[in-house]
Amino acid sequence: MLFNSYSFLLAYLPVTLLGFFLVGRFGKAAGAAWLSACSLFFYAWWDYRYVILLLASICINYFIGGYIARRSATAHGRRALGIAVAGNLVLLGYYKYADFFLSSANAILGTNWPILGIILPIGISFFTFTQIAFLADAYAGKVTEYRFIYYVLFVTYFPHLIAGPVLHHKEMMPQFDEDCNYRPDAANFAVGLTIFAIGLAKKVLIADNLAIYAAPVFSPEATAPTFFIAWGGILAYTFQLYFDFSGYSDMAIGLSRLFGVRLPLNFNSPYKARNIADFWRRWHMTLSRFLRDYLYIPLGGNRHGTFRRQINLMTTMVLGGL
Numbered sequence: 001m002l003f004n005s006y007s008f009l010l011a012y013l014p015v016t017l018l019g020f021f022l023v024g025r026f027g028k029a030a031g032a033a034w035l036s037a038c039s040l041f042f043y044a045w046w047d048y049r050y051v052i053l054l055l056a057s058i059c060i061n062y063f064i065g066g067y068i069a070r071r072s073a074t075a076h077g078r079r080a081l082g083i084a085v086a087g088n089l090v091l092l093g094y095y096k097y098a099d100f101f102l103s104s105a106n107a108i109l110g111t112n113w114p115i116l117g118i119i120l121p122i123g124i125s126f127f128t129f130t131q132i133a134f135l136a137d138a139y140a141g142k143v144t145e146y147r148f149i150y151y152v153l154f155v156t157y158f159p160h161l162i163a164g165p166v167l168h169h170k171e172m173m174p175q176f177d178e179d180c181n182y183r184p185d186a187a188n189f190a191v192g193l194t195i196f197a198i199g200l201a202k203k204v205l206i207a208d209n210l211a212i213y214a215a216p217v218f219s220p221e222a223t224a225p226t227f228f229i230a231w232g233g234i235l236a237y238t239f240q241l242y243f244d245f246s247g248y249s250d251m252a253i254g255l256s257r258l259f260g261v262r263l264p265l266n267f268n269s270p271y272k273a274r275n276i277a278d279f280w281r282r283w284h285m286t287l288s289r290f291l292r293d294y295l296y297i298p299l300g301g302n303r304h305g306t307f308r309r310q311i312n313l314m315t316t317m318v319l320g321g322l
Contacts, residue, residue: 001045003162003251004204012042016158017258024182031182032153035259039156043122050121057091058155061131066146069138081139085132092128095120097322123161129290130155134169136294145173159256163248165266165286172261181260192257199250207244210236242271245284264289291320 001008016038024031044051064084071077099115106113134154137143154172175181217225217233225233249267256263266286273279280288296316302309 001042003248003255004200007045012038012045013255020259021182021184028177028179028182029147029149032149032176036149036153036156039153039158039161042158043156043161046122047119053121054127054156057088057127057131058152061088061135061155062148062151065131065135065138065143068135069141069143069146072139072141077139081135084135088128088132088135092124094118095124126160126164126166127155129166129287130160133166133290133294137169142170145169145177150176157256157261159252160263163245163252164284165249165252165264166290167263167286171264175261178260185260188257188260192254194254195257196251196254199247199252199254202243202247202250204247207240207242207247210240210243212236214240287320291316295319 001012003009016035019034019038020031023034040051040054043054061084064080068077068080068084071080095118099118102113102115105111134143134151150173153176154167154169157167157172160167213236214233217230218237246267253263253265264286266284268282268285270279270282273282296312299312299315300308301312
């Protein structure tokens with residue numbers, strides 16, 4: 001279910017929003033449970049079979065996170081953290097790269113191993129990174145909220161599930177526990193609908209229309225383009241990608257604001273960047289922050305000389321690219 005689809009705009013969003021404030025009158029836990037259930041329904045709309053995978057990931061990470069938190073900054077906690085992070089990355093790697101490595105091996109070695117035909121679960125990168133951040137924060141003693149229903153909502157919260165942002169436990173959990181967020185607020189509706197409308201316009205009016213000109217150049221069936229068609233397709237794709245992601249980022253922030261929850265900024269005019277480093281800080285900002293806080297800095301950052309800094313940067317960018 002896409003944010004710009006009729007089923008989302010005319011059915012899912014009104015029902016979810018109305019139910020949230022009605023059920024929320026019976027308590028914050030009830031409102032959070034309703035929004036969690038709606039978020040799971042949103043995920044199941046794509047393929048209900050992967051809801052089991054999502055729920056299994058949530059339950060396992062939740063209980064391991066509690067175990068790690070009770071042993072924060074200890075050898076047992078560190079070992080559990082390493083195993084949990086490795087498990088999450090193996091799951092992510094299996095779905096994203098198993099067929100890629102099999103087909104590559106067949107091409108290089110001349111083998112005929114069967115391709116598994118794995119379908120990539122929607123949002124698996126976002127809910128995996130979100131939970132890895134939770135595990136690392138639990139080990140560092142930064143997690144203070146452990147109620148299960150809030151954790152389910154934190155991971156499945158539908159505005160961020162398609163295209164991010166990557167959420168941090170310490171930013172989101174306090175907002176889910178605020179009484180005022182379970183009551184409708186005119187200011188939140190005004191701000192949220194305005195931001196959502198801007199994002200929707202970027203997606204529908206600009207990105208989707210540019211796709212018509214990009215597809216003939218980048219589709220697998222495309223014939224060799226002429227000079228002008230090639231350049232036109234490249235420019236169309238450049239701005240299609242820009243406005244598609246920018247639009248989804250705006251829509252996510254606007255939708256979340258309707259529920260009184262403020263998502264972190266994830267996109268800040270990256271084509272205005274003065275250099276590649278500035279571009280990296282502006283495009284998918286929460287992913288950049290995740291890689292900085294949970295990979296680059298733990299590797300040593302720039303604290304051990306220029307050569308080690310370059311190694312850490314290269315490692316971070318390679319793993320981030322994967």
